Amino acid sequence: MLIDLRELLSGSSQDLTKNVSLEADTFNNGLFDYPIVKKAPFDVTINKIGTNKISIKAVTDVTLSIPCDRCLTAVDTKVDLVIDEIVDFADDASEEETQIEKDYIDGYNLDADKLLFSELLVSMPGKTLCKEDCKGLCLKCGTNLNIKECGCDREVLDPRMSVFKDILNEFKEV
Numbered sequence: 001m002l003i004d005l006r007e008l009l010s011g012s013s014q015d016l017t018k019n020v021s022l023e024a025d026t027f028n029n030g031l032f033d034y035p036i037v038k039k040a041p042f043d044v045t046i047n048k049i050g051t052n053k054i055s056i057k058a059v060t061d062v063t064l065s066i067p068c069d070r071c072l073t074a075v076d077t078k079v080d081l082v083i084d085e086i087v088d089f090a091d092d093a094s095e096e097e098t099q100i101e102k103d104y105i106d107g108y109n110l111d112a113d114k115l116l117f118s119e120l121l122v123s124m125p126g127k128t129l130c131k132e133d134c135k136g137l138c139l140k141c142g143t144n145l146n147i148k149e150c151g152c153d154r155e156v157l158d159p160r161m162s163v164f165k166d167i168l169n170e171f172k173e174v
Protein backbone atom coordinates (compact mmCIF):
# COMPACT_ATOMS: atom_id res chain seq x y z
CA MET A 1 0.00 0.00 0.00
CA LEU A 2 1.36 3.39 -1.02
CA ILE A 3 1.03 6.55 1.05
CA ASP A 4 1.17 9.77 -0.95
CA LEU A 5 3.59 12.19 0.71
CA ARG A 6 3.15 15.14 -1.64
CA GLU A 7 0.82 17.14 0.63
CA LEU A 8 3.35 16.86 3.43
CA LEU A 9 6.32 17.76 1.28
CA SER A 10 4.59 20.68 -0.42
CA GLY A 11 3.75 22.09 3.01
CA SER A 12 -0.04 22.02 2.72
CA SER A 13 -0.14 19.77 5.75
CA GLN A 14 2.26 19.04 8.60
CA ASP A 15 1.23 15.62 9.67
CA LEU A 16 -0.56 12.64 8.32
CA THR A 17 -1.85 9.46 9.89
CA LYS A 18 -2.84 6.58 7.66
CA ASN A 19 -4.29 3.26 8.62
CA VAL A 20 -2.61 0.70 6.40
CA SER A 21 -2.67 -3.04 5.89
CA LEU A 22 0.18 -5.24 4.89
CA GLU A 23 -0.62 -6.56 1.42
CA ALA A 24 1.95 -9.35 1.22
CA ASP A 25 1.29 -12.87 2.53
CA THR A 26 4.92 -13.88 2.68
CA PHE A 27 8.06 -12.21 3.89
CA ASN A 28 11.32 -12.86 2.10
CA ASN A 29 14.47 -12.01 4.04
CA GLY A 30 16.73 -12.62 1.07
CA LEU A 31 17.12 -16.32 1.82
CA PHE A 32 13.72 -17.76 2.62
CA ASP A 33 10.03 -17.05 2.17
CA TYR A 34 8.24 -16.97 5.50
CA PRO A 35 4.44 -17.20 5.42
CA ILE A 36 2.75 -14.35 7.28
CA VAL A 37 0.09 -16.08 9.37
CA LYS A 38 -1.23 -13.05 11.21
CA LYS A 39 -1.27 -9.33 10.54
CA ALA A 40 -3.52 -6.44 11.44
CA PRO A 41 -4.10 -2.95 10.05
CA PHE A 42 -1.94 -0.38 11.80
CA ASP A 43 -1.47 3.39 11.89
CA VAL A 44 1.49 5.05 10.24
CA THR A 45 2.08 8.55 11.56
CA ILE A 46 4.15 10.88 9.44
CA ASN A 47 5.28 14.28 10.65
CA LYS A 48 7.09 16.97 8.79
CA ILE A 49 10.17 17.90 10.84
CA GLY A 50 12.10 20.06 8.36
CA THR A 51 11.86 21.55 4.89
CA ASN A 52 12.36 18.20 3.22
CA LYS A 53 12.46 15.99 6.26
CA ILE A 54 9.79 13.71 7.63
CA SER A 55 9.59 11.32 10.54
CA ILE A 56 7.70 8.05 10.17
CA LYS A 57 6.33 6.19 13.17
CA ALA A 58 4.32 3.01 13.53
CA VAL A 59 3.89 0.23 16.06
CA THR A 60 2.50 -3.13 15.08
CA ASP A 61 3.27 -6.84 15.07
CA VAL A 62 3.12 -9.66 12.59
CA THR A 63 3.22 -13.39 13.12
CA LEU A 64 5.52 -15.33 10.82
CA SER A 65 5.69 -19.06 10.34
CA ILE A 66 9.38 -19.81 10.91
CA PRO A 67 10.89 -23.32 10.79
CA CYS A 68 12.46 -24.59 14.01
CA ASP A 69 16.27 -24.36 13.74
CA ARG A 70 16.64 -27.99 14.78
CA CYS A 71 13.67 -29.97 13.48
CA LEU A 72 12.22 -27.62 10.82
CA THR A 73 8.70 -27.77 12.28
CA ALA A 74 6.92 -24.51 11.47
CA VAL A 75 6.64 -22.28 14.53
CA ASP A 76 4.25 -19.32 14.63
CA THR A 77 6.47 -16.48 15.82
CA LYS A 78 5.13 -13.08 16.76
CA VAL A 79 7.50 -10.27 15.85
CA ASP A 80 6.96 -6.87 17.46
CA LEU A 81 7.75 -3.97 15.19
CA VAL A 82 8.51 -0.45 16.25
CA ILE A 83 9.13 1.80 13.29
CA ASP A 84 10.81 5.12 13.94
CA GLU A 85 12.46 6.48 10.82
CA ILE A 86 13.57 9.81 9.47
CA VAL A 87 13.68 10.45 5.75
CA ASP A 88 15.41 13.45 4.25
CA PHE A 89 14.32 14.31 0.73
CA ALA A 90 16.97 17.01 0.37
CA ASP A 91 18.37 16.83 -3.13
CA ASP A 92 21.95 16.49 -2.02
CA ALA A 93 24.47 14.09 -3.53
CA SER A 94 25.94 13.23 -0.14
CA GLU A 95 22.55 11.95 0.92
CA GLU A 96 22.32 9.52 -1.94
CA GLU A 97 23.79 6.65 -0.02
CA THR A 98 21.30 6.85 2.81
CA GLN A 99 18.43 7.25 0.37
CA ILE A 100 19.26 4.01 -1.39
CA GLU A 101 18.84 2.08 1.84
CA LYS A 102 15.35 3.46 2.21
CA ASP A 103 13.81 1.42 -0.56
CA TYR A 104 10.37 1.99 0.96
CA ILE A 105 10.42 5.50 -0.48
CA ASP A 106 9.28 5.40 -4.08
CA GLY A 107 9.38 8.87 -5.55
CA TYR A 108 6.96 10.82 -3.33
CA ASN A 109 5.23 7.72 -2.06
CA LEU A 110 5.87 5.66 1.01
CA ASP A 111 5.47 1.93 0.43
CA ALA A 112 3.96 0.59 3.67
CA ASP A 113 4.83 -3.06 2.88
CA LYS A 114 8.47 -2.28 2.23
CA LEU A 115 8.64 -0.06 5.32
CA LEU A 116 7.37 -2.92 7.45
CA PHE A 117 9.68 -5.42 5.77
CA SER A 118 12.76 -3.30 6.35
CA GLU A 119 11.90 -3.34 10.06
CA LEU A 120 11.10 -7.06 10.02
CA LEU A 121 14.55 -7.80 8.62
CA VAL A 122 16.22 -6.39 11.72
CA SER A 123 13.57 -7.52 14.20
CA MET A 124 13.32 -11.19 13.28
CA PRO A 125 14.52 -13.53 16.01
CA GLY A 126 18.02 -14.92 15.42
CA LYS A 127 16.99 -18.28 16.75
CA THR A 128 13.72 -20.18 16.48
CA LEU A 129 12.99 -23.35 18.40
CA CYS A 130 9.69 -25.25 18.57
CA LYS A 131 10.53 -25.89 22.22
CA GLU A 132 13.59 -25.28 24.38
CA ASP A 133 14.59 -28.94 24.46
CA CYS A 134 13.83 -29.76 20.81
CA LYS A 135 15.76 -32.90 19.94
CA GLY A 136 16.03 -32.02 16.26
CA LEU A 137 16.31 -34.33 13.30
CA CYS A 138 18.39 -37.47 13.11
CA LEU A 139 21.36 -36.46 11.01
CA LYS A 140 21.53 -39.91 9.50
CA CYS A 141 17.96 -40.67 8.51
CA GLY A 142 16.11 -37.38 9.01
CA THR A 143 13.61 -38.71 11.57
CA ASN A 144 12.13 -36.03 13.81
CA LEU A 145 13.50 -37.17 17.16
CA ASN A 146 10.76 -35.32 19.06
CA ILE A 147 8.29 -37.76 17.55
CA LYS A 148 10.23 -40.99 17.65
CA GLU A 149 13.65 -42.45 18.22
CA CYS A 150 14.93 -44.02 15.00
CA GLY A 151 17.68 -46.06 16.63
CA CYS A 152 20.49 -44.82 14.38
CA ASP A 153 24.01 -44.70 15.80
CA ARG A 154 24.57 -40.95 15.68
CA GLU A 155 27.66 -40.75 17.88
CA VAL A 156 30.00 -41.24 14.94
CA LEU A 157 28.47 -38.51 12.84
CA ASP A 158 28.00 -35.91 15.52
CA PRO A 159 31.39 -34.10 15.58
CA ARG A 160 31.54 -33.51 11.85
CA MET A 161 27.87 -32.77 11.46
CA SER A 162 27.82 -30.26 14.30
CA VAL A 163 30.36 -28.17 12.37
CA PHE A 164 28.14 -28.42 9.33
CA LYS A 165 25.16 -27.37 11.43
CA ASP A 166 27.01 -24.35 12.80
CA ILE A 167 27.75 -23.21 9.28
CA LEU A 168 24.10 -23.61 8.33
CA ASN A 169 23.00 -21.62 11.37
CA GLU A 170 25.49 -18.87 10.69
CA PHE A 171 24.20 -18.67 7.14
CA LYS A 172 20.66 -18.37 8.43
CA GLU A 173 21.47 -15.58 10.86
CA VAL A 174 23.06 -13.28 8.29
Ligand SMILES: [Zn+2]
Binds near residue numbers: 069071129134135136
Ligand atom coordinates in the same frame (compact mmCIF):
# COMPACT_ATOMS: atom_id res chain seq x y z
ZN1 LIG B 1 12.12 -28.29 16.84
Ligand SMILES: [Zn+2]
Binds near residue numbers: 138139141142143151
Ligand atom coordinates in the same frame (compact mmCIF):
# COMPACT_ATOMS: atom_id res chain seq x y z
ZN1 LIG C 1 17.97 -41.94 12.33
